[in-house]
Amino acid sequence: MVMITYIEPNGSEQQIDVPEGWSLMQAALSNGVEGIEGECGGSCACATCHCYVDDTWAERLPAAADNELEMLDNVAAERRPTSRLSCQIKASADLAGMVVRLPDVQS
Amino acid sequence: MNAPIVIVGAGQSGLQVAESLRSEGYDGPILLVGDEPCLPYHRPPLSKAYLAGEADEAQLTIRAPAALAKKQIECVTGVSVVAIDREARAVHLSDGRTQAYAGLVLATGSRARPLPVPGADLAGVFALRTLDDTRRIATALEAARTVVVIGGGFIGLEFAAVAAKQGKQVTVLEAADRLMARVVAPPVSDFYARLHRDHGVAVELGAQVAGLDGVAGRVSAVSTADGRRFAADLVIVGIGIVPNTELAEAAGLTCERGIVVDECARTTDTQIVASGDCTARRLPGGALLRLESVQNAVEQGKSAAAALMGRERPFAAAPWFWSDQYDVKLQMVGLSAGYDEVVIRGEVEARRFSVFYFRAGALIAIDAINEAGVHMLGRKLLDKGHRLAPEQARDPHFELASALT
Ligand SMILES: Cc1cc2nc3c(=O)[nH]c(=O)nc-3n(C[C@H](O)[C@H](O)[C@H](O)COP(=O)(O)OP(=O)(O)OC[C@H]3O[C@@H](n4cnc5c(N)ncnc54)[C@H](O)[C@@H]3O)c2cc1C
Ligand code: FES
Numbered sequence: 032m033v034m035i036t037y038i039e040p041n042g043s044e045q046q047i048d049v050p051e052g053w054s055l056m057q058a059a060l061s062n063g064v065e066g067i068e069g070e071c072g073g074s075c076a077c078a079t080c081h082c083y084v085d086d087t088w089a090e091r092l093p094a095a096a097d098n099e100l101e102m103l104d105n106v107a108a109e110r111r112p113t114s115r116l117s118c119q120i121k122a123s124a125d126l127a128g129m130v131v132r133l134p135d136v137q138s
Numbered sequence: 139m140n141a142p143i144v145i146v147g148a149g150q151s152g153l154q155v156a157e158s159l160r161s162e163g164y165d166g167p168i169l170l171v172g173d174e175p176c177l178p179y180h181r182p183p184l185s186k187a188y189l190a191g192e193a194d195e196a197q198l199t200i201r202a203p204a205a206l207a208k209k210q211i212e213c214v215t216g217v218s219v220v221a222i223d224r225e226a227r228a229v230h231l232s233d234g235r236t237q238a239y240a241g242l243v244l245a246t247g248s249r250a251r252p253l254p255v256p257g258a259d260l261a262g263v264f265a266l267r268t269l270d271d272t273r274r275i276a277t278a279l280e281a282a283r284t285v286v287v288i289g290g291g292f293i294g295l296e297f298a299a300v301a302a303k304q305g306k307q308v309t310v311l312e313a314a315d316r317l318m319a320r321v322v323a324p325p326v327s328d329f330y331a332r333l334h335r336d337h338g339v340a341v342e343l344g345a346q347v348a349g350l351d352g353v354a355g356r357v358s359a360v361s362t363a364d365g366r367r368f369a370a371d372l373v374i375v376g377i378g379i380v381p382n383t384e385l386a387e388a389a390g391l392t393c394e395r396g397i398v399v400d401e402c403a404r405t406t407d408t409q410i411v412a413s414g415d416c417t418a419r420r421l422p423g424g425a426l427l428r429l430e431s432v433q434n435a436v437e438q439g440k441s442a443a444a445a446l447m448g449r450e451r452p453f454a455a456a457p458w459f460w461s462d463q464y465d466v467k468l469q470m471v472g473l474s475a476g477y478d479e480v481v482i483r484g485e486v487e488a489r490r491f492s493v494f495y496f497r498a499g500a501l502i503a504i505d506a507i508n509e510a511g512v513h514m515l516g517r518k519l520l521d522k523g524h525r526l527a528p529e530q531a532r533d534p535h536f537e538l539a540s541a542l543t
Contacts, residue, residue, distance in 0.1 A: 050196075054197075061199065061201060061202045063201060063204070063205030063206075063209065070433070071182065072180030072181075072182050072183050072198070072432070073180070073183065073187070073193075074182060074183070074462060074467075075467075076460040076467070077433075078514070097510075098467060098508070098510050101509070101510035102510050104511060104514070105510075105515075105517075105518075
Protein backbone atom coordinates (compact mmCIF):
# COMPACT_ATOMS: atom_id res chain seq x y z
CA MET A 32 0.00 0.00 0.00
CA VAL A 33 1.19 3.47 -0.88
CA MET A 34 -0.17 6.38 1.12
CA ILE A 35 -1.35 9.21 -1.14
CA THR A 36 -3.00 12.43 0.00
CA TYR A 37 -5.71 13.86 -2.23
CA ILE A 38 -6.77 17.44 -1.62
CA GLU A 39 -10.33 17.86 -2.89
CA PRO A 40 -11.49 21.05 -4.62
CA ASN A 41 -13.09 22.31 -1.37
CA GLY A 42 -9.75 21.90 0.43
CA SER A 43 -10.53 18.78 2.42
CA GLU A 44 -7.81 16.16 2.57
CA GLN A 45 -8.22 12.43 2.07
CA GLN A 46 -5.38 10.07 2.82
CA ILE A 47 -5.73 6.82 0.94
CA ASP A 48 -3.73 3.62 0.99
CA VAL A 49 -3.40 2.85 -2.69
CA PRO A 50 -2.50 -0.72 -3.67
CA GLU A 51 0.70 -0.86 -5.72
CA GLY A 52 -0.01 -0.97 -9.42
CA TRP A 53 -3.31 0.89 -9.12
CA SER A 54 -3.56 4.25 -10.81
CA LEU A 55 -4.26 7.29 -8.65
CA MET A 56 -7.52 7.70 -10.61
CA GLN A 57 -8.70 4.19 -9.76
CA ALA A 58 -8.02 4.65 -6.07
CA ALA A 59 -9.75 8.04 -6.03
CA LEU A 60 -12.87 6.69 -7.72
CA SER A 61 -12.99 3.59 -5.60
CA ASN A 62 -12.80 5.67 -2.43
CA GLY A 63 -15.26 8.31 -3.60
CA VAL A 64 -12.77 11.19 -3.65
CA GLU A 65 -14.56 14.29 -4.94
CA GLY A 66 -13.02 16.05 -7.92
CA ILE A 67 -12.04 13.15 -10.17
CA GLU A 68 -14.46 11.78 -12.74
CA GLY A 69 -12.31 9.28 -14.63
CA GLU A 70 -15.02 8.71 -17.21
CA CYS A 71 -13.01 6.59 -19.66
CA GLY A 72 -11.77 4.23 -16.98
CA GLY A 73 -8.12 5.07 -17.45
CA SER A 74 -7.70 4.91 -21.22
CA CYS A 75 -6.26 8.43 -21.39
CA ALA A 76 -9.25 9.35 -23.53
CA CYS A 77 -11.40 11.71 -21.45
CA ALA A 78 -9.11 14.09 -19.52
CA THR A 79 -11.53 14.08 -16.55
CA CYS A 80 -8.96 12.75 -14.08
CA HIS A 81 -6.75 15.86 -14.07
CA CYS A 82 -4.70 16.54 -10.94
CA TYR A 83 -1.89 18.84 -9.80
CA VAL A 84 1.06 16.98 -8.35
CA ASP A 85 2.89 18.79 -5.56
CA ASP A 86 6.10 20.35 -6.90
CA THR A 87 8.51 18.13 -5.05
CA TRP A 88 6.85 15.03 -6.45
CA ALA A 89 6.17 16.24 -9.97
CA GLU A 90 9.77 15.81 -11.06
CA ARG A 91 10.11 12.35 -9.53
CA LEU A 92 7.34 10.89 -11.67
CA PRO A 93 8.02 9.18 -14.98
CA ALA A 94 7.48 11.76 -17.74
CA ALA A 95 4.06 11.99 -19.38
CA ALA A 96 3.67 10.31 -22.78
CA ASP A 97 2.77 12.42 -25.84
CA ASN A 98 -0.82 11.31 -25.71
CA GLU A 99 -1.16 12.39 -22.08
CA LEU A 100 0.48 15.74 -22.83
CA GLU A 101 -1.93 16.41 -25.68
CA MET A 102 -4.91 15.54 -23.47
CA LEU A 103 -3.50 17.78 -20.73
CA ASP A 104 -3.47 20.69 -23.16
CA ASN A 105 -7.23 20.34 -23.23
CA VAL A 106 -8.26 19.89 -19.60
CA ALA A 107 -11.24 21.88 -18.34
CA ALA A 108 -9.37 23.58 -15.47
CA GLU A 109 -6.17 25.62 -15.63
CA ARG A 110 -3.24 23.72 -17.13
CA ARG A 111 -0.13 24.07 -14.95
CA PRO A 112 3.40 22.70 -15.21
CA THR A 113 2.47 20.20 -12.49
CA SER A 114 -0.69 19.00 -14.26
CA ARG A 115 -1.00 15.26 -14.79
CA LEU A 116 -3.73 12.77 -15.62
CA SER A 117 -4.14 10.68 -12.49
CA CYS A 118 -5.01 7.57 -14.52
CA GLN A 119 -1.49 7.59 -15.93
CA ILE A 120 0.22 7.62 -12.53
CA LYS A 121 0.67 4.15 -11.04
CA ALA A 122 1.21 3.80 -7.31
CA SER A 123 4.62 2.46 -6.39
CA ALA A 124 6.58 2.41 -3.14
CA ASP A 125 8.67 5.44 -4.07
CA LEU A 126 5.53 7.59 -4.29
CA ALA A 127 4.58 7.04 -0.65
CA GLY A 128 3.52 10.32 0.90
CA MET A 129 2.78 12.06 -2.38
CA VAL A 130 0.21 14.85 -2.38
CA VAL A 131 -2.10 15.63 -5.32
CA ARG A 132 -4.53 18.52 -5.55
CA LEU A 133 -7.72 18.26 -7.55
CA PRO A 134 -9.03 21.06 -9.77
CA ASP A 135 -12.52 22.47 -9.33
CA VAL A 136 -13.73 21.33 -12.76
CA GLN A 137 -13.04 18.24 -14.84
CA SER A 138 -15.53 18.61 -17.69
CA MET B 139 -40.39 5.43 4.39
CA ASN B 140 -40.68 7.27 1.09
CA ALA B 141 -40.41 5.15 -2.02
CA PRO B 142 -36.93 5.38 -3.58
CA ILE B 143 -35.96 6.39 -7.05
CA VAL B 144 -35.31 2.99 -8.59
CA ILE B 145 -32.60 2.62 -11.21
CA VAL B 146 -32.79 -0.54 -13.32
CA GLY B 147 -29.32 -1.60 -14.44
CA ALA B 148 -26.16 -1.11 -12.38
CA GLY B 149 -23.86 -0.17 -15.24
CA GLN B 150 -21.92 3.02 -15.83
CA SER B 151 -25.04 4.91 -16.81
CA GLY B 152 -27.16 3.73 -13.88
CA LEU B 153 -24.42 4.69 -11.44
CA GLN B 154 -24.05 8.08 -13.11
CA VAL B 155 -27.76 8.76 -12.64
CA ALA B 156 -27.50 7.85 -8.95
CA GLU B 157 -24.53 10.15 -8.35
CA SER B 158 -25.96 12.97 -10.44
CA LEU B 159 -29.20 12.79 -8.44
CA ARG B 160 -27.10 13.60 -5.38
CA SER B 161 -25.32 16.48 -7.09
CA GLU B 162 -28.74 17.76 -8.25
CA GLY B 163 -29.66 17.95 -4.57
CA TYR B 164 -31.96 14.94 -4.29
CA ASP B 165 -31.68 13.60 -0.75
CA GLY B 166 -34.26 10.81 -0.81
CA PRO B 167 -33.53 7.10 -1.11
CA ILE B 168 -31.91 5.66 -4.25
CA LEU B 169 -32.01 1.98 -5.16
CA LEU B 170 -29.77 0.66 -7.93
CA VAL B 171 -30.80 -2.83 -9.12
CA GLY B 172 -28.35 -4.83 -11.23
CA ASP B 173 -28.57 -8.36 -12.55
CA GLU B 174 -24.82 -8.86 -12.83
CA PRO B 175 -23.23 -10.29 -9.67
CA CYS B 176 -20.98 -7.25 -9.13
CA LEU B 177 -21.01 -3.52 -8.50
CA PRO B 178 -20.86 -1.10 -11.51
CA TYR B 179 -17.58 -1.31 -13.41
CA HIS B 180 -15.79 0.21 -16.38
CA ARG B 181 -16.55 -1.91 -19.44
CA PRO B 182 -14.04 -0.51 -22.00
CA PRO B 183 -10.97 -2.09 -20.34
CA LEU B 184 -12.57 -5.55 -20.78
CA SER B 185 -11.25 -5.74 -24.35
CA LYS B 186 -8.13 -3.70 -23.52
CA ALA B 187 -6.06 -3.50 -20.32
CA TYR B 188 -8.09 -6.00 -18.29
CA LEU B 189 -7.98 -8.68 -20.96
CA ALA B 190 -4.28 -8.05 -21.40
CA GLY B 191 -3.85 -8.77 -17.69
CA GLU B 192 -2.86 -5.20 -16.83
CA ALA B 193 -5.57 -4.66 -14.25
CA ASP B 194 -7.57 -6.70 -11.77
CA GLU B 195 -11.27 -6.72 -11.10
CA ALA B 196 -11.21 -4.32 -8.16
CA GLN B 197 -9.51 -1.73 -10.36
CA LEU B 198 -12.42 -1.86 -12.83
CA THR B 199 -15.05 -1.46 -10.12
CA ILE B 200 -16.01 2.19 -10.23
CA ARG B 201 -16.94 2.71 -6.55
CA ALA B 202 -16.13 0.48 -3.62
CA PRO B 203 -19.10 -0.29 -1.30
CA ALA B 204 -18.04 2.38 1.21
CA ALA B 205 -18.08 5.10 -1.44
CA LEU B 206 -21.62 4.14 -2.45
CA ALA B 207 -22.69 4.06 1.19
CA LYS B 208 -21.24 7.54 1.75
CA LYS B 209 -23.60 8.86 -0.91
CA GLN B 210 -26.43 6.75 0.43
CA ILE B 211 -26.80 4.82 -2.79
CA GLU B 212 -28.13 1.34 -2.16
CA CYS B 213 -27.06 -1.19 -4.77
CA VAL B 214 -28.48 -4.69 -4.98
CA THR B 215 -26.65 -7.04 -7.32
CA GLY B 216 -27.58 -10.36 -8.87
CA VAL B 217 -31.24 -9.32 -8.98
CA SER B 218 -33.15 -8.32 -12.09
CA VAL B 219 -36.25 -6.26 -12.58
CA VAL B 220 -38.74 -8.52 -14.34
CA ALA B 221 -41.68 -6.18 -14.86
CA ILE B 222 -42.80 -2.58 -14.43
CA ASP B 223 -46.27 -1.77 -13.14
CA ARG B 224 -46.68 1.84 -14.23
CA GLU B 225 -50.11 2.20 -12.68
CA ALA B 226 -48.97 1.06 -9.23
CA ARG B 227 -45.60 2.76 -9.71
CA ALA B 228 -43.77 -0.38 -8.72
CA VAL B 229 -41.33 -2.87 -10.17
CA HIS B 230 -41.29 -6.64 -9.73
CA LEU B 231 -37.94 -8.18 -8.91
CA SER B 232 -36.57 -11.63 -9.72
CA ASP B 233 -36.33 -12.44 -6.01
CA GLY B 234 -40.10 -12.17 -5.76
CA ARG B 235 -40.20 -8.75 -4.13
CA THR B 236 -42.28 -5.83 -5.33
CA GLN B 237 -40.63 -2.45 -4.97
CA ALA B 238 -42.53 0.84 -5.16
CA TYR B 239 -40.78 3.73 -6.88
CA ALA B 240 -41.02 7.51 -6.69
CA GLY B 241 -39.24 7.77 -10.02
CA LEU B 242 -37.89 5.14 -12.37
CA VAL B 243 -34.70 5.05 -14.43
CA LEU B 244 -34.11 2.49 -17.15
CA ALA B 245 -30.38 2.03 -17.66
CA THR B 246 -30.53 -1.56 -18.87
CA GLY B 247 -27.71 -1.26 -21.40
CA SER B 248 -27.32 -3.70 -24.23
CA ARG B 249 -26.20 -7.26 -24.87
CA ALA B 250 -24.05 -8.86 -27.52
CA ARG B 251 -25.91 -9.64 -30.74
CA PRO B 252 -26.14 -13.43 -31.04
CA LEU B 253 -24.57 -15.06 -34.09
CA PRO B 254 -27.44 -16.55 -36.10
CA VAL B 255 -25.64 -19.59 -37.52
CA PRO B 256 -25.43 -23.28 -36.60
CA GLY B 257 -22.76 -24.06 -34.04
CA ALA B 258 -22.84 -20.65 -32.34
CA ASP B 259 -23.56 -22.37 -29.02
CA LEU B 260 -20.52 -24.66 -29.05
CA ALA B 261 -18.08 -24.50 -26.15
CA GLY B 262 -15.19 -22.18 -26.92
CA VAL B 263 -17.43 -19.57 -28.59
CA PHE B 264 -17.72 -16.33 -26.63
CA ALA B 265 -19.23 -12.90 -26.78
CA LEU B 266 -17.33 -10.14 -24.98
CA ARG B 267 -19.69 -7.96 -23.01
CA THR B 268 -19.41 -8.60 -19.28
CA LEU B 269 -16.70 -9.05 -16.69
CA ASP B 270 -17.82 -12.64 -16.43
CA ASP B 271 -17.40 -13.15 -20.21
CA THR B 272 -13.94 -11.67 -20.03
CA ARG B 273 -12.87 -13.86 -17.15
CA ARG B 274 -13.89 -16.97 -19.06
CA ILE B 275 -12.26 -15.70 -22.25
CA ALA B 276 -8.98 -14.93 -20.48
CA THR B 277 -8.83 -18.50 -19.18
CA ALA B 278 -9.70 -19.99 -22.57
CA LEU B 279 -7.18 -17.73 -24.31
CA GLU B 280 -4.32 -19.08 -22.21
CA ALA B 281 -4.87 -22.57 -23.61
CA ALA B 282 -5.84 -21.49 -27.14
CA ARG B 283 -3.55 -21.44 -30.15
CA THR B 284 -5.76 -20.52 -33.08
CA VAL B 285 -8.27 -17.78 -32.52
CA VAL B 286 -10.99 -16.66 -34.91
CA VAL B 287 -12.71 -13.32 -34.37
CA ILE B 288 -16.07 -12.96 -36.08
CA GLY B 289 -16.73 -9.30 -36.84
CA GLY B 290 -14.21 -6.60 -37.63
CA GLY B 291 -15.68 -3.93 -35.37
CA PHE B 292 -14.06 -2.23 -32.39
CA ILE B 293 -14.47 -4.98 -29.81
CA GLY B 294 -13.39 -7.78 -32.16
CA LEU B 295 -10.36 -5.83 -33.32
CA GLU B 296 -9.31 -4.85 -29.81
CA PHE B 297 -9.54 -8.48 -28.81
CA ALA B 298 -7.57 -9.53 -31.90
CA ALA B 299 -4.80 -7.12 -30.92
CA VAL B 300 -4.58 -8.52 -27.39
CA ALA B 301 -4.57 -12.13 -28.67
CA ALA B 302 -1.94 -11.38 -31.33
CA LYS B 303 0.29 -9.75 -28.74
CA GLN B 304 0.07 -12.95 -26.73
CA GLY B 305 1.43 -14.84 -29.70
CA LYS B 306 -1.81 -16.49 -30.79
CA GLN B 307 -2.56 -17.21 -34.42
CA VAL B 308 -5.47 -14.85 -35.06
CA THR B 309 -7.92 -14.56 -37.97
CA VAL B 310 -10.51 -11.82 -38.22
CA LEU B 311 -13.54 -12.60 -40.40
CA GLU B 312 -15.45 -9.53 -41.55
CA ALA B 313 -18.52 -9.80 -43.78
CA ALA B 314 -18.18 -6.29 -45.25
CA ASP B 315 -15.41 -5.37 -47.67
CA ARG B 316 -13.54 -3.38 -45.03
CA LEU B 317 -13.07 -3.12 -41.25
CA MET B 318 -15.29 -0.94 -39.02
CA ALA B 319 -17.23 -0.09 -42.18
CA ARG B 320 -20.24 1.21 -40.27
CA VAL B 321 -18.33 4.07 -38.68
CA VAL B 322 -15.08 5.00 -40.44
CA ALA B 323 -14.04 5.99 -43.95
CA PRO B 324 -12.07 3.62 -46.21
CA PRO B 325 -8.65 5.14 -45.45
CA VAL B 326 -9.12 4.40 -41.75
CA SER B 327 -10.36 0.86 -42.49
CA ASP B 328 -7.36 0.24 -44.73
CA PHE B 329 -4.97 1.59 -42.13
CA TYR B 330 -6.34 -0.82 -39.52
CA ALA B 331 -6.30 -3.81 -41.88
CA ARG B 332 -2.63 -3.10 -42.49
CA LEU B 333 -1.91 -2.54 -38.79
CA HIS B 334 -3.37 -5.93 -37.91
CA ARG B 335 -1.64 -7.71 -40.79
CA ASP B 336 1.66 -6.16 -39.70
CA HIS B 337 1.09 -7.84 -36.35
CA GLY B 338 0.54 -11.20 -37.97
CA VAL B 339 -3.27 -11.21 -37.90
CA ALA B 340 -5.04 -12.65 -40.96
CA VAL B 341 -7.75 -10.17 -41.93
CA GLU B 342 -10.36 -11.78 -44.19
CA LEU B 343 -12.80 -9.33 -45.73
CA GLY B 344 -16.06 -10.27 -47.45
CA ALA B 345 -16.07 -13.33 -45.20
CA GLN B 346 -19.69 -14.18 -44.38
CA VAL B 347 -19.76 -16.80 -41.63
CA ALA B 348 -22.06 -19.72 -42.47
CA GLY B 349 -21.48 -22.03 -39.54
CA LEU B 350 -19.23 -23.34 -36.79
CA ASP B 351 -18.07 -26.93 -36.55
CA GLY B 352 -17.23 -28.74 -33.37
CA VAL B 353 -15.64 -31.86 -32.03
CA ALA B 354 -17.26 -33.33 -28.91
CA GLY B 355 -19.19 -30.12 -28.32
CA ARG B 356 -16.13 -27.84 -28.63
CA VAL B 357 -15.60 -25.50 -31.54
CA SER B 358 -12.95 -26.62 -34.03
CA ALA B 359 -13.52 -24.48 -37.13
CA VAL B 360 -15.50 -21.64 -38.66
CA SER B 361 -16.74 -21.89 -42.23
CA THR B 362 -17.76 -19.10 -44.54
CA ALA B 363 -20.51 -18.92 -47.17
CA ASP B 364 -17.92 -19.12 -49.98
CA GLY B 365 -16.73 -22.47 -48.68
CA ARG B 366 -13.58 -21.51 -46.78
CA ARG B 367 -12.80 -23.11 -43.46
CA PHE B 368 -10.75 -21.61 -40.64
CA ALA B 369 -9.48 -23.81 -37.82
CA ALA B 370 -10.22 -22.39 -34.37
CA ASP B 371 -10.00 -23.44 -30.77
CA LEU B 372 -11.36 -20.12 -29.53
CA VAL B 373 -13.97 -17.97 -31.29
CA ILE B 374 -14.97 -14.46 -30.30
CA VAL B 375 -18.18 -13.06 -31.73
CA GLY B 376 -18.26 -9.28 -32.01
CA ILE B 377 -21.06 -8.47 -34.42
CA GLY B 378 -22.73 -5.63 -32.59
CA ILE B 379 -25.20 -5.24 -29.78
CA VAL B 380 -28.93 -5.39 -29.10
CA PRO B 381 -30.35 -2.77 -26.72
CA ASN B 382 -32.18 -4.22 -23.70
CA THR B 383 -35.63 -2.77 -24.34
CA GLU B 384 -37.89 -5.72 -23.45
CA LEU B 385 -38.82 -4.38 -20.01
CA ALA B 386 -39.74 -0.98 -21.44
CA GLU B 387 -41.67 -2.49 -24.34
CA ALA B 388 -43.70 -4.73 -22.04
CA ALA B 389 -44.55 -1.64 -19.99
CA GLY B 390 -45.87 0.11 -23.09
CA LEU B 391 -43.10 2.68 -23.50
CA THR B 392 -42.25 3.69 -27.06
CA CYS B 393 -39.25 1.75 -28.34
CA GLU B 394 -37.67 1.89 -31.75
CA ARG B 395 -34.08 0.65 -32.02
CA GLY B 396 -33.92 1.54 -28.34
CA ILE B 397 -36.08 3.09 -25.64
CA VAL B 398 -37.07 6.36 -27.28
CA VAL B 399 -36.06 9.40 -25.23
CA ASP B 400 -35.87 13.11 -25.92
CA GLU B 401 -32.73 15.23 -25.56
CA CYS B 402 -33.33 15.33 -21.80
CA ALA B 403 -33.54 11.52 -21.43
CA ARG B 404 -37.33 11.54 -20.86
CA THR B 405 -39.42 8.60 -22.09
CA THR B 406 -43.08 8.81 -23.02
CA ASP B 407 -43.97 8.43 -19.30
CA THR B 408 -43.19 11.48 -17.18
CA GLN B 409 -42.19 9.30 -14.19
CA ILE B 410 -39.68 7.31 -16.24
CA VAL B 411 -36.36 8.36 -17.73
CA ALA B 412 -33.82 6.22 -19.59
CA SER B 413 -30.12 6.52 -20.31
CA GLY B 414 -27.17 4.79 -21.89
CA ASP B 415 -26.90 1.97 -24.43
CA CYS B 416 -30.59 1.03 -24.11
CA THR B 417 -31.87 4.33 -25.52
CA ALA B 418 -32.51 5.87 -28.91
CA ARG B 419 -32.48 9.63 -28.71
CA ARG B 420 -34.94 11.67 -30.77
CA LEU B 421 -33.01 14.54 -32.30
CA PRO B 422 -34.62 17.93 -32.93
CA GLY B 423 -34.96 17.05 -36.64
CA GLY B 424 -36.93 13.91 -35.72
CA ALA B 425 -34.25 11.32 -36.51
CA LEU B 426 -33.35 8.69 -33.91
CA LEU B 427 -29.78 8.38 -32.72
CA ARG B 428 -28.51 5.34 -30.84
CA LEU B 429 -25.04 5.65 -29.38
CA GLU B 430 -23.08 2.91 -27.63
CA SER B 431 -20.45 4.78 -25.72
CA VAL B 432 -19.19 5.83 -22.34
CA GLN B 433 -19.83 9.48 -23.14
CA ASN B 434 -23.46 8.70 -23.93
CA ALA B 435 -23.83 6.62 -20.75
CA VAL B 436 -22.44 9.48 -18.66
CA GLU B 437 -24.04 12.48 -20.36
CA GLN B 438 -27.47 10.93 -20.69
CA GLY B 439 -27.15 9.81 -17.08
CA LYS B 440 -26.71 13.45 -16.08
CA SER B 441 -29.70 14.45 -18.23
CA ALA B 442 -31.84 11.70 -16.70
CA ALA B 443 -31.05 12.76 -13.12
CA ALA B 444 -31.84 16.39 -13.91
CA ALA B 445 -35.10 15.39 -15.63
CA LEU B 446 -36.26 13.50 -12.52
CA MET B 447 -35.66 16.68 -10.57
CA GLY B 448 -37.80 18.59 -13.04
CA ARG B 449 -34.88 20.28 -14.77
CA GLU B 450 -33.83 20.24 -18.39
CA ARG B 451 -30.22 19.33 -19.06
CA PRO B 452 -30.11 18.36 -22.70
CA PHE B 453 -27.31 16.18 -24.03
CA ALA B 454 -26.22 18.02 -27.13
CA ALA B 455 -22.43 17.59 -27.29
CA ALA B 456 -20.81 15.98 -30.34
CA PRO B 457 -20.50 12.22 -29.78
CA TRP B 458 -17.00 10.91 -29.05
CA PHE B 459 -15.48 7.49 -28.78
CA TRP B 460 -12.10 5.82 -28.70
CA SER B 461 -10.50 2.47 -29.45
CA ASP B 462 -7.09 1.11 -28.42
CA GLN B 463 -5.42 -1.43 -30.68
CA TYR B 464 -1.70 -2.22 -30.21
CA ASP B 465 -0.02 1.13 -29.58
CA VAL B 466 -2.50 3.00 -31.76
CA LYS B 467 -5.24 5.11 -30.24
CA LEU B 468 -8.20 6.02 -32.41
CA GLN B 469 -10.28 8.91 -31.10
CA MET B 470 -13.44 9.83 -32.94
CA VAL B 471 -15.68 12.85 -32.60
CA GLY B 472 -18.87 13.74 -34.47
CA LEU B 473 -20.97 11.53 -36.72
CA SER B 474 -19.42 10.85 -40.09
CA ALA B 475 -22.48 9.18 -41.70
CA GLY B 476 -23.48 11.01 -44.86
CA TYR B 477 -20.09 12.63 -45.54
CA ASP B 478 -19.32 13.70 -49.10
CA GLU B 479 -15.67 14.66 -48.68
CA VAL B 480 -12.76 13.43 -46.58
CA VAL B 481 -9.43 15.11 -45.96
CA ILE B 482 -6.43 13.23 -44.58
CA ARG B 483 -3.99 15.32 -42.60
CA GLY B 484 -0.76 14.09 -41.02
CA GLU B 485 1.51 11.15 -41.65
CA VAL B 486 -0.18 7.83 -42.27
CA GLU B 487 3.14 5.95 -42.41
CA ALA B 488 4.19 7.39 -39.06
CA ARG B 489 0.82 6.24 -37.61
CA ARG B 490 -0.06 9.78 -36.68
CA PHE B 491 -2.80 11.33 -38.79
CA SER B 492 -6.41 12.45 -38.77
CA VAL B 493 -9.31 12.08 -41.16
CA PHE B 494 -11.69 15.03 -41.43
CA TYR B 495 -15.24 14.38 -42.68
CA PHE B 496 -17.27 17.09 -44.42
CA ARG B 497 -20.82 17.33 -45.71
CA ALA B 498 -21.60 20.16 -48.11
CA GLY B 499 -18.38 21.86 -46.99
CA ALA B 500 -19.18 21.69 -43.27
CA LEU B 501 -17.07 19.68 -40.83
CA ILE B 502 -19.13 16.82 -39.33
CA ALA B 503 -16.56 14.47 -37.80
CA ILE B 504 -12.86 13.74 -37.20
CA ASP B 505 -11.12 10.41 -36.67
CA ALA B 506 -7.76 11.08 -35.03
CA ILE B 507 -5.09 8.39 -34.98
CA ASN B 508 -2.49 8.96 -32.25
CA GLU B 509 -3.39 12.66 -32.37
CA ALA B 510 -5.21 13.38 -29.13
CA GLY B 511 -4.70 17.10 -29.61
CA VAL B 512 -6.55 17.09 -32.93
CA HIS B 513 -9.35 15.06 -31.36
CA MET B 514 -9.80 17.46 -28.47
CA LEU B 515 -9.72 20.41 -30.83
CA GLY B 516 -12.35 18.66 -32.93
CA ARG B 517 -14.61 18.39 -29.88
CA LYS B 518 -14.39 22.14 -29.42
CA LEU B 519 -14.92 22.90 -33.11
CA LEU B 520 -18.00 20.70 -33.34
CA ASP B 521 -19.50 21.65 -29.97
CA LYS B 522 -19.18 25.35 -30.55
CA GLY B 523 -20.15 25.22 -34.25
CA HIS B 524 -16.88 26.73 -35.47
CA ARG B 525 -16.20 26.48 -39.17
CA LEU B 526 -13.26 24.65 -40.69
CA ALA B 527 -13.09 24.49 -44.46
CA PRO B 528 -11.81 21.38 -46.27
CA GLU B 529 -9.02 23.51 -47.84
CA GLN B 530 -7.89 24.60 -44.39
CA ALA B 531 -7.79 21.02 -43.11
CA ARG B 532 -5.87 20.00 -46.22
CA ASP B 533 -3.25 22.77 -45.84
CA PRO B 534 -0.45 21.44 -43.58
CA HIS B 535 0.58 25.02 -42.77
CA PHE B 536 -2.88 25.98 -41.56
CA GLU B 537 -2.93 26.17 -37.75
CA LEU B 538 -6.04 24.16 -36.79
CA ALA B 539 -6.41 25.99 -33.49
CA SER B 540 -6.93 29.25 -35.37
CA ALA B 541 -10.32 27.91 -36.51
CA LEU B 542 -11.45 28.26 -32.90
CA THR B 543 -11.41 32.02 -32.92
C1 LIG C 1 -15.66 -4.86 -24.47
C2 LIG C 1 -16.23 -3.48 -24.57
C3 LIG C 1 -15.39 -2.41 -24.91
C4 LIG C 1 -15.90 -1.12 -25.00
N1 LIG C 1 -15.05 -0.10 -25.32
C5 LIG C 1 -15.53 1.16 -25.36
C6 LIG C 1 -14.66 2.26 -25.63
O1 LIG C 1 -13.47 2.08 -25.88
N2 LIG C 1 -15.18 3.51 -25.62
C7 LIG C 1 -16.50 3.75 -25.36
O2 LIG C 1 -16.92 4.91 -25.34
N3 LIG C 1 -17.35 2.73 -25.11
C8 LIG C 1 -16.89 1.45 -25.11
N4 LIG C 1 -17.76 0.42 -24.85
C9 LIG C 1 -19.19 0.72 -24.67
C10 LIG C 1 -19.51 1.17 -23.26
O3 LIG C 1 -18.91 0.30 -22.34
C11 LIG C 1 -21.02 1.16 -23.09
O4 LIG C 1 -21.55 2.08 -24.01
C12 LIG C 1 -21.43 1.52 -21.67
O5 LIG C 1 -20.95 0.57 -20.77
C13 LIG C 1 -22.94 1.61 -21.57
O6 LIG C 1 -23.31 1.77 -20.24
P1 LIG C 1 -24.79 1.42 -19.77
O7 LIG C 1 -24.81 1.65 -18.31
O8 LIG C 1 -25.76 2.12 -20.63
O9 LIG C 1 -25.00 -0.12 -20.10
P2 LIG C 1 -24.31 -1.39 -19.50
O10 LIG C 1 -22.91 -1.11 -19.18
O11 LIG C 1 -24.65 -2.49 -20.42
O12 LIG C 1 -25.07 -1.62 -18.12
C14 LIG C 1 -26.40 -2.03 -18.03
C15 LIG C 1 -26.53 -3.00 -16.87
O13 LIG C 1 -27.91 -3.26 -16.65
C16 LIG C 1 -28.09 -4.64 -16.41
N5 LIG C 1 -29.49 -4.97 -16.68
C17 LIG C 1 -30.11 -5.08 -17.88
N6 LIG C 1 -31.43 -5.37 -17.72
C18 LIG C 1 -31.65 -5.45 -16.38
C19 LIG C 1 -32.80 -5.74 -15.58
N7 LIG C 1 -33.98 -5.97 -16.14
N8 LIG C 1 -32.65 -5.75 -14.25
C20 LIG C 1 -31.44 -5.50 -13.68
N9 LIG C 1 -30.33 -5.22 -14.37
C21 LIG C 1 -30.42 -5.20 -15.71
C22 LIG C 1 -27.08 -5.26 -17.35
O14 LIG C 1 -26.80 -6.59 -17.03
C23 LIG C 1 -25.88 -4.34 -17.14
O15 LIG C 1 -25.15 -4.72 -16.02
C24 LIG C 1 -17.28 -0.88 -24.77
C25 LIG C 1 -18.13 -1.96 -24.45
C26 LIG C 1 -17.62 -3.24 -24.35
C27 LIG C 1 -18.53 -4.38 -24.01
S1 FES D 1 -9.60 8.47 -16.73
FE1 FES D 1 -9.94 9.20 -18.73
S2 FES D 1 -8.11 10.25 -19.15
FE2 FES D 1 -7.77 9.52 -17.16
